[in-house]
Amino acid sequence: MVSAGASALKAATLSDADVKDLSDKSCATLDGQSSIAAAKSPEARRLAKIVKGMPATVNGVPLDYKVYLTKDVNAWAMGNGCVRVYGGLMKLMNDNEVRAVIGHEIGHVALGHTKSTMQTAYAASAARQVAASAGNSAVAALSNSQLGELAEKLVNAQFSQVQESAADDYAFDLLTAAKLNRNGLVSSFEKQAKLGDENSMFSSHPPSSERAKHMRERLAAKK
Template structure:
C-alpha cells in the first residue's frame, strides 16, 4: 500500500505541477549527471532573488552585532579560495558566470557553512577555527556547498515538497482512504522518498565538490581529512537511516573511491 501511495503521489506531482526535466551540470569526471525534475512555477531566477534578500538580511544582522568579518586572515583566505572555485564553477554551469557571487565570514562558533541559490556563500568562523582547516580543507567545504547551488538542490527540494502537497490534496478523495492511512502515506513519503533523495543530494555535492576543488588547484584528498575531523567533532550523530546526511564512514568510502578520478584535474591545475 505504501508503495502504491508513493507512486500515486509522485505521478500526481509530475502531472499537476508543470514539471521541467533539467540537468543542471555539464560533463562531470565523477559522473554526476542525474536528471532533476523541477516545478516550472519555481524558476531559478525567482529562487535566487528570494535567497539573495535573505542572505543580505543575515549579513545586516551580523554586521549590526559586530560579527561580520571582512578583514581577518580567515576572511582573506575565503576570498582567495572562493575566487578560484567560482572561476571553475562555470565549467558545470555557464550561466553561473552571471550569478552575483558573494563570500562572507561570520564570527560564530558553529561548525557550519553554506552556499545558497545564486552563489551566496557564508562560512562561520567555528568551522575554520575549531577544525583548524587548511586551505585545501576549506576548498573541500566550499566546493561541497557550491555544488549544492550548482545542482539547485534547494529548488529541487521545494519542487518535491510542492508536488507532495499537491498530490495529497486529491489523494484522500481519490482512494477514499482514512486520515490514519493518510498519515501512513505521509510517513512513507518522508522515509521512502524525501530522506534517500536528501542523502543523494549530499552525495552529489560531495562528488561534485571534490571535482570543483581539484579543478581549482586544491588537493581533493583534503575532503577525507575534512570529514574525519567532522566525524571526530560530531560524536553521537543520529543513525544513517534516519539522517539526511550519509554517515561519515560511508561518505569517506565514497570519496576515496572517486578521488582518483579527479586527481589528473588537480595535477593539471597545479601546472597552470
C-alpha cells in the same frame, strides 16, 4: 484553503528569477542578523586565499563569499551566489578542508538542490498565508517574519542521500578541474565523523565516515 493551494502551486513552479529574489532576501536577512568579518580582517583574508583558484560563478551567477563571526560549525550557499562560512568551521578545519566544504555547498546550488529546498521551504511558509493577491512575486507574498523563517529553513535544510553524494562528487570534480588539493574532501568528513553525525552540518545520510571512504576511493582511482 484556495489561497494555500495556489501558493503551493506557485512554490512548485518557482522561476529562476523567483529563486534569486528569495535568495537575495533570505541572504540579506541572515547577514543582518550576523556579525560579518570585515573585508581586511584575518578571517576574510583567509577565506579569500582559500577560494582563490576556484570558479568565480555558479550557473552563471557570481559567487559572493563572507565569514560569519560565530562559533557555529556551518557553511551554506544559495542560488543567488551567496556563500557564507561560519567562524567555527574555519577554526575546526584547515584550508583544504574548508575549500572542500565550500565546493560541496556550491555543488548543491549547481545541481539544483538548493532550488528544490527553496521550493519546499517557500511552500511551507506560503501555506500559512491568509491570502495572496494574484500576480504577487514570491517575496511579496511573505511577511518579514516568514522571510526570516524561510532563511532559517534554507540554512538548516537536510538533503537526501543521493543529493549529498552528488554534491560530494561535484566538489571532487570541481577541485580536480581547478587543480586544487583534494585531500580535504577526506579529512573534512573524518573530522565530522569524530564530532558525530547527529551534530554535523552535513546530513547523516550517508554517514560522514562512508563519505570519507568514497572520497578516498576516488582519490586512489585518480592516481
